[in-house]
Amino acid sequence: MxxxxxxxxxxxxxxxxxxxxxxxxxxxxxxxxxxxxxxxxxxxxxxxxxxxxxxxxxxxxxxxxxxxxxxxxxxxxxxxxxxxxxxxxxxxxxxxxxxxxxxxxxxxxxxxxxxxxxxxxxxxxxxxxxxxxxxxxxxxxxxxxxxxxxxxxxxxxxxxxxxxxxxxxxxxxxxxxxxxxxxxxxxxxxxxxxxxxxxxxxxxxxxxxxxxxxxxxxxxxxxxxxxxxxxxxxxxxxxxxxxxxxxxxxxxxxxxxxxxxxxxxxxxxxxxxxxxxxxxxxxxxxxxxxxxxxxxxxxxxxxxxxxxxxxxxxxxxxxxxxxxxxxxxxxxxxxxxxxxxxxxxxxxxxxxxxxxxxxxxxxxxxxxxxxGYLKQRLVESNAARLARIERGEQIVVGVNKYQESxxxxxxxxxxxAILTVDASVEAEQIAGLNAWRQARDAGKVEASLRALKDAASKGDNVMPASIAAAHAGVTTGEWAAALREVFGEYRAPTGVAGATMPSGASDVERVATLRQTLDGLQTRLGRRPKMLVGKPGLDGHSNGAEQIAIKARDVGFDVVYEGIRVTPEQLVASALEEGVHLVGLSILSGSHLVLALDVLERMKEAGLSDVPVVVGGIIPEADAKRLLTAGVARVYTPKDFELSRIMEDLVALVAERDAA
Amino acid sequence: MPPEPTADALVELARGVRARDKASISRALNLVEDRRTSARSSVGTLLGALRDDAPRGTRVGLTGPPGVGKSSLAAALAREIRRTGRSVGIVAIDPSSVRSGGSLLGDRARMGFDPTDTSLFVRSLATGGEAGGLSWSTPAAVHVLAAAYDVVLVETTGVGQTETDVRHVADTVVLVIQPGSGDVLQFLKAGVMEIPDVIAVNKADHEALARRALADLRGALHSLSVVGVGRELPLVATSASTNLGVDALVAAIDTHREALAPTLAAHRAEGEAAWTTHLFVRLHGEHGVATLGGRAELARHVRDALATDAAPLAVAALSARYLAALSN
The missing domain is CATH 3.20.20.240 (Methylmalonyl-CoA mutase)
Incomplete structure (x- = not known):
């Protein structure tokens, strides 16, 4: 054969x-x-x-x-x-x-x-x-x-x-x-x-x-x-x-x-x-x-x-x-x-x-x-998916069934069991970048950026000018800055405001209890508990933050959600101006240590050290310990799939702070 | 629970507000949002301490149906006003969920402000179950911000009787609409909406679109004036995305405010009275009005209450009178 x-x-x-x-x-x-x-x-x-x-x-x-x-x-x-x-x-x-x-x-x-x-x-x-x-x-x-x-x-x-x-x-x-x-x-x-x-x-x-x-x-x-x-x-x-x-x-x-x-x-x-x-x-x-x-x-x-x-x-x-x-x-x-x-x-x-x-x-x-039509539909589908897992209708082995191991x-x-990026990498990269900037012909760089802007504003294809700029030694930041000048910067709709949460049968009681607790807290505090949900850094994976924001609204928080790519400085300014009772950060790019610690430091400077900060993301255990030691109130990772439980935690944090 | 602040602490807080210290302003806003009975005297002391400074800030209301780009326009307006060297406070209002009482206050990041700007402040408020487009504490929040900033922008939810409500707290009401949005004119014609002071046709992203939108609107307004509803209104075509016409909108607002200057105090007093009445009726219904002796009597009670208390505290005083009348 x-x-x-x-x-x-x-x-x-x-x-x-x-x-x-x-x-x-x-x-x-x-x-x-x-x-x-x-x-x-x-x-x-x-x-x-x-x-x-x-x-x-x-x-x-x-x-x-x-x-x-x-x-x-x-x-x-x-x-x-x-x-x-x-x-x-x-x-x-x-x-x-x-x-x-x-x-x-x-x-x-x-x-x-x-x-x-x-x-x-x-x-x-x-x-x-x-x-x-x-x-x-x-x-x-x-x-x-x-x-x-x-x-x-x-x-x-x-x-x-x-x-x-x-x-x-x-x-x-x-x-x-x-x-x-x-x-x-x-x-x-x-x-x-x-x-x-x-x-x-x-x-x-x-x-x-x-x-x-x-x-x-x-x-x-x-x-x-x-x-x-x-x-x-x-x-x-x-x-x-x-x-x-x-x-x-x-x-x-x-x-x-x-x-x-x-x-x-x-x-x-x-x-x-x-x-x-x-x-x-x-x-x-x-x-x-x-x-x-x-x-x-x-x-x-x-x-x-x-x-x-x-x-x-x-x-x-x-x-x-x-x-x-x-x-x-x-x-x-x-x-x-x-x-x-x-x-x-x-x-x-x-x-x-x-x-x-x-x-x-x-x-x-x-x-x-x-x-915002598409975003809203996706946010809704995702909320429905998470609710199915939380209710045990969608089995995830090791997560909501067969957990013993x-x-x-x-x-x-x-x-x-994971890769860690050496902290010295950033400094090394920046040193290389500075050396590159020193060595190139500044006149050529300027001329090629002018040509790029010109092409962009005239509606010409930007590729030839970009290739010329690459040869002239232009940097990624310079190329993008030139086009930002021409086209402006955009923020997409977050899709959370209009999204509705499916009311899951088995969750109803927990949510009702949470709502009661928050109503009670509102009476005690004089105003409704308010939470800031923020995504500091450049990570754009906003699904987790969105689900937290919607769930928090659904159990009765006033939620300020700012969308992606917010600097620690902006976050702290928002926390201060909005008078929030709680700050939640979502970071999935692995830069949680630098960013969360920066936010904590700035909150202290702004006199907000009594406002609890919680962090969610793909966070290895050792990092979680460091964050908790530094003053983060809670750390959540993908194993915390029960949104209702997270909400119970958050409500308890606000109540504790009030009692303190 | 923190103890009630002392009178000295409140005077100190008012001083911080006037000095545009953000932490003080934030605390003052937290206080005026506080609906506990125990907070009332503190709120009264604070608002009283700020009363002399509050007239300073120009109050501008931005209203219009959802989706016309009020937030983006508010941001563009704020940037333009900052460019002219004036400071800006913003109150952005979003609806609360009927089911949970919670809310999503989502628009502040899209404004993209510089976090280090000390002359710019944004506070988001939820309607908290109020039927109109404002929250219970909006007048007091405007009062606080007006003591600190040159211009206060109030951006409403754009649902319910927004336009009527915002008139009570604003010197100048800007109605924001989209090109070709005939519905708004239907509302005006039907008298559902009071006539605003300035109309901005937003999303007029290029000159041709702007010209056409303005021509359409002028035609429609003219036909209204023929039937005796309309009047000459400043119309401005704006685009928050290209910044087109934003300077013209600021100019139109300033012109309206200048024309209003001689009667400003009366205008504001009227607004406070209307707001207080409005809230009282919302809380206690026609039965409340009847108990206090009918509309004319209620108006007298409102004047009385406002002589000592700022809105919304005056409402609390009125409620007390109502309850006293009930038990008699």
């Missing part, structure tokens, strides 16, 4: 980058040596939001959730010894995508590599930034313009590049149901193509359609998720054909990459997460007709902190076992003709299409972002 013909496996990546360009470069080399077939660059939050490492907002964030790239020099170090022509590089970059692509192109140019040969992806999807991830800088209008600049540039100059990766991934992380994930992602792609259509010639437009790719999530309900991918494929073909007249099978294929679900990974019994990750991977690989082009898996310990190289290797090995040991790639599509799968797919298609039409009626996705040898020494 001859060897059966195997399909080519998907591209295997690991989302990686931390500390410095040098450390990340070493990590990429080892990952490639382990059989990884593509790179996935994680940038730190200052780079993602257009600040240099020495900006006040960057404090505590440099090198934390990814690599800092401030200038062409950092890009050289990051890809040292890695020929760009032979890489397939995915960059998780959005508001500053034109700039990071410009640095990548500039690096290829100075090395004499062929720019037309570059392969990879810039995420470059701002809609989900407003809704979930929070690293937007500009308003939806200018953001869409910058996205289409990248599309128009790459279609012409870097034809194999995926200029934008429309993301439904983060929508699921924000609580989206499969129907919402389908509808919102497809509506985003429609907005993008509608906007690009007017900017490129009709002959080239089908190619543009063919370059649109997607970045999708896969959750634990893996049968439904598998059907979701098939629904995506069919709906995308329909949109390409009916809306854009593209029928070429190659151009209308739903091309997508995946990072499987991080939202469902648990802090208790974290070893179970590897099982969840593998099951979720099946949803995006089993169907040949709707298989992912690239897969990256989270690590088992993501709910505890930043994963180490070994943790990431375990996830990569899971992919390799599925692709190379099993017989999956030897078969045609497994589900064609399956009655169950076809029925589920059709149901998803019908429901999602109705929602696509609803968004169209509301004037399209941009309009639906600006009015033998001690896990994997987390015996918890603080060594």
């Amino acid at each position: 001859s060897e059966p013909k195997r399909d080519r496996p998907w591209i295997m990546r690991t989302y990686a980058g931390h500390s410095t360009a040098k450390a990340s470069n070493e990590l990429y080399r080892t990952n490639l040596a382990k059989g990884q077939t593509g790179l996935s660059v994680a940038f730190d939050l200052p780079t993602q939001t257009g600040y240099d490492s020495d900006h006040p907002l960057a404090r505590g964030e440099v090198g934390k959730v990814g690599v800092p790239v401030c200038h062409l020099g950092d890009m050289r170090t990051l890809f040292d010894g890695l020929p760009l022509e032979r890489m397939n590089t995915s960059m998780t970059i959005n508001a500053t995508a034109p700039w990071l692509l410009a640095l990548y192109v500039a690096l290829a140019e100075e090395r004499g590599e062929n720019v037309a040969e570059l392969r990879g992806t810039t995420q470059n999807d701002l809609v989900k930034e407003y809704l979930s991830r929070g690293t937007y800088v500009f308003a939806p209008g200018p953001s869409l313009k910058l996205t289409t600049d990248v599309v128009a540039f790459t279609v012409e100059k870097v034809p194999s590049w995926n200029p934008t990766n429309v993301c439904s991934y983060h929508l699921q992380e924000a609580g989206a149901t499969p129907v919402q994930e389908l509808a919102y992602a497809l509506s985003t792609a429609i907005a993008l193509l509608d906007a690009t259509r007017t900017r490129v010639s009709p002959e080239i437009f089908p190619e543009v359609v063919g370059r649109i790719s997607f970045f999708v999530n896969a959750g634990i309900r893996f049968v439904e998720e598998l059907c979701k991918m098939r629904a995506f494929t069919e709906l995308w073909e329909r949109i390409c054909r009916d809306r854009y007249g593209v029928t070429d099978e190659k151009l209308s294929r739903f091309r997508y990459g995946v990072q499987v679900n991080s939202l469902g990974l648990t802090e208790p019994q974290p070893e179970n997460n590897i099982v969840r990750i593998v099951l979720e991977m099946l949803a995006v690989t089993l169907s040949k007709d709707a298989r992912a082009r690239a897969v990256q898996l989270p690590a088992w310990n993501e709910a505890l902190g930043l994963p180490r190289p070994w943790d990431q290797q375990w996830s990569l090995r899971a992919q390799q076992i599925l692709a190379f040991e099993t017989d999956l790639l030897e078969h045609a599509d497994l589900f064609t003709g399956s009655v169950v799968v076809e029925r589920e797919v059709k149901a998803l298609i019908d429901a999602a299409w109705a929602e696509v039409e609803e968004i169209e009626r509301r004037g399209g996705v941009i309009q639906a972002v600006e009015t 033998e001690p896990s040898p994997l987390v015996e020494n918890l603080d060594e």
